[in-house]
Structures are given as C-alpha cells and as structure tokens.
Amino acid sequence: MNLYTIIISLSMVILISIILNIGFVWYTRQALQRLMFVSGNMSDLRAMIEGFKNHLERVYNLENYYGDETLSHLLEHAKDLSTQLEDYRDIYTLVELDEQIVEEEEDDVETEENSQAKT
Numbered sequence: 001m002n003l004y005t006i007i008i009s010l011s012m013v014i015l016i017s018i019i020l021n022i023g024f025v026w027y028t029r030q031a032l033q034r035l036m037f038v039s040g041n042m043s044d045l046r047a048m049i050e051g052f053k054n055h056l057e058r059v060y061n062l063e064n065y066y067g068d069e070t071l072s073h074l075l076e077h078a079k080d081l082s083t084q085l086e087d088y089r090d091i092y093t094l095v096e097l098d099e100q101i102v103e104e105e106e107d108d109v110e111t112e113e114n115s116q117a118k119t
Contacts, residue, residue: 046085052080109110 056078060071 042088049082049085053082
C-alpha cells in the first residue's frame with residue numbers, strides 16, 4: 001500500500017464521518033423542535049383541563065346542581081385526567097423553564113440598564 005492510497009482512504013473516511021455528523025445534527029435539531037412543540041401544546045392542554053376542572057367544581061357547588069351524579073362523575077373524570085397529566089410534568093415544563101430563563105435574562109438586562117442609568 002502506498003501513501004497515495006492511504007490518503008485517499010482516510011479522506012473518504014473523513015468525508016463519510018462529516019456527512020454522518022451533519023445528518024445527526026440535523027436529526028437532533030428536528031427532534032428537539034418537535035419536542036418543544038409537543039411540550040408547549042401539553043402545557044396549554046394542562047392549563048385548559050385545569051380551568052375546565054375548576055369551572056366544573058364551581059358549577060357542581062351551585063345550589064341547583066349540588067349532588068348531581070352526572071356532574072359528580074364528570075368532576076371525578078376531570079380530576080383523574082388532571083392527575084394523569086401531572087405524570088408528564090417533566091415534558092411540558094421544558095417550555096416553561098425555557099421561558100423562565102429568558103425572563104430572568106431580560107430582568108437582569110433591565111436591572112443592569114437601570115443601575116447604569118442612575119450612575
């Protein structure tokens with residue numbers, strides 16, 4: 001085997017490695033975008049179900065409907081659904097944590113600007 005063959009072989013291996021790495025980075029980016037989308041939607045879904053549960057509790061506690069079995073079962077179902085969504089809290093808090101980080105950075109910038117303006 002001569003030097004020219006070794007250089008060609010190593011160049012091909014490097015080229016294949018670069019192509020695979022670019023593909024992996026693209027795939028990872030796409031997967032993270034999908035995860036963030038799902039996380040945001042789950043957060044919204046949780047908030048809607050929690051609001052529905054609270055509204056249903058208020059209706060159930062009205063004099064006209066207090067003790068109604070249908071509303072009672074519906075309220076239990078809403079509570080169960082809300083509890084089940086809590087199992088997925090780590091997924092939908094991804095977006096909330098990201099938003100908190102951005103808000104904290106904005107607050108830090110505002111604080112720094114205010115302190116510079118005072119001096």
